[in-house]
Amino acid sequence: MNYLNYEQQIVEKYSVELTGWLIHGPICNPGKLDSADLAILRRALVDEVCKWRKLTEEEAKDRETSNQQRAACGEPVYGPDRKKRCQNAHVIDNDMQVDDHVVDENTD
Numbered sequence: 001m002n003y004l005n006y007e008q009q010i011v012e013k014y015s016v017e018l019t020g021w022l023i024h025g026p027i028c029n030p031g032k033l034d035s036a037d038l039a040i041l042r043r044a045l046v047d048e049v050c051k052w053r054k055l056t057e058e059e060a061k062d063r064e065t066s067n068q069q070r071a072a073c074g075e076p077v078y079g080p081d082r083k084k085r086c087q088n089a090h091v092i093d094n095d096m097q098v099d100d101h102v103v104d105e106n107t108d
Contacts, residue, residue: 012064016054
């Protein structure tokens with residue numbers, strides 16, 4: 001899950017929000033929490049204090065508009081874009097396949 005870009009890649013993309021986040025600071029990857037905060041989050045999830053909520057169409061549009069306005073004013077609403085993955089290259093016999101193209105390594 002892309003927690004660094006929570007607003008764009010989760011809220012805006014799927015029209016859901018995580019409510020009841022009890023940890024100080026913005027929503028983040030649970031793997032980044034210390035054991036005390038992780039215990040708090042686990043209890044909140046078990047007790048359904050913290051849970052995912054589906055936004056209505058109007059709420060989703062309002063949230064996106066608000067996010068764009070905040071970003072335009074210089075607030076760091078959107079996180080960094082994810083790094084692009086490199087092409088997958090596989091060696092098949094003496095030929096190299098990059099995506100769907102086969103390149104003969106023996107030709108100059």
